[in-house]
Amino acid sequence: MDIELIKSAPRPAPKPTGKRELTKAQNRLTILEAARQVFAELGYGATTVRDIIRATPLASGTFYNYFQSKEEVFQAIQDESALRIRPRLHEERAKASTVEEFISGTFRTFFEFVAGDHSNFRTLRMNTDTLRVRMDTPETIAGFEELREDLVGAIAKGMFPPVDADFLMAAIVGVAFELAERMARRELRDPATATAFATALLLGGIHALPTVTPPDIAAP
């Protein structure tokens, strides 16, 4: 009896070269990409599964072979997105040895990520609705998952003054999101500028901000 078990237990090979697996993976990607675009355009709530599938050459029922629901495909998009930025953010903060490095590293990584592909952030931003209630927090999705722990660690090491980590995290996330929103709206293109501004503000407050030469005082 064991023979049969041994025979069937160790799979010969995952066979990723089969034609079936190939088109399957391809279809999944097609749906994911279409969903990303539609979500970014219509918003999560207003988007229907039909909208997504209509943006592909596939039939309506096919969607449900790959995802159980609209929510699941959304989650998949955000997971993939978070998976790309989360390690970068954490690594950046892990190697920081000063407050300035910690803060500017976080902002720079996030702003460069947003600048690289607006649709990710837009999808996230456009869909704070259902998420807040039933799914993960936006921080999780945006890759700020470990920010709080990193902050607590930095405070414990004496890198940061002993402030409230929750408040500080809220402030960092708020500034990052709102400036990123400006980038997504094309009102602000340069990640470096956003990073410089946000870092200066958090480190030294308004009076430490880079000043803009007022038109009427400009030297000749």
Next chain:
Amino acid sequence: MDIELIKSAPRPAPKPTGKRELTKAQNRLTILEAARQVFAELGYGATTVRDIIRATPLASGTFYNYFQSKEEVFQAIQDESALRIRPRLHEERAKASTVEEFISGTFRTFFEFVAGDHSNFRTLRMNTDTLRVRMDTPETIAGFEELREDLVGAIAKGMFPPVDADFLMAAIVGVAFELAERMARRELRDPATATAFATALLLGGIHALPTVTPPDIAAP
């Protein structure tokens, strides 16, 4: 012929005491309140007009006697909300003579407003989706409409250093929204605490923040 015109032109009185007008106003309020609750619970996108009307004793067709669409009732809610806080915010900043008064007044007014009724902020926050695309910006809806102009004025008067008003506004809004989110989640109840934290951060940066006594260094 003019006689008829004169006769019909000057309305006798708006008659706000009529029973008809009374139940009409009452119905409008009923729908608005029901909509506020449903929006806050389901989110704008997921909410249907039927959902709203089901939360009232009225029939489905009645909704359309008061509002043309889901979007219109949502707009009405936000308008009313903004109408209550906008003058307060503007007045608070108008009488400010220092940066500290300007910033803390803005934060205090907003946080007290949110603390007074979470559902307003929650409804706003839950529905960033459709809004960003088709309607006003969140700043408008939340009453931060005139913040940018007030900032520009304060910079011109020399109250603020000559910084970029758009960036600064983004930062203020971001910190305000994210801390308000904590209040709506009941993780933070006191508007004064939020005001103190946000003001200190924007004025002097992280190092100016109120410190929390670390457990292991607490004096005996």
Next chain:
DNA sequence: AAAGGATCGTGACGAGCCGTCAACTTTCGG
């Protein structure tokens, strides 16, 4: 290599929601 089995794509289906509207009830004005 050919057929049986397993997997996946398809589009038609019932359910449910949309906004409208004709008929009924209530209120107002004379």
Next chain:
DNA sequence: CCGAAAGTTGACGGCTCGTCACGATCCTTT
């Protein structure tokens, strides 16, 4: 007290939803 005006109601056709039984496609086994 009655006719007109205004408001409410629930049922209706048109639409989109997610599902599912069927047929096509690919893999495997002998």
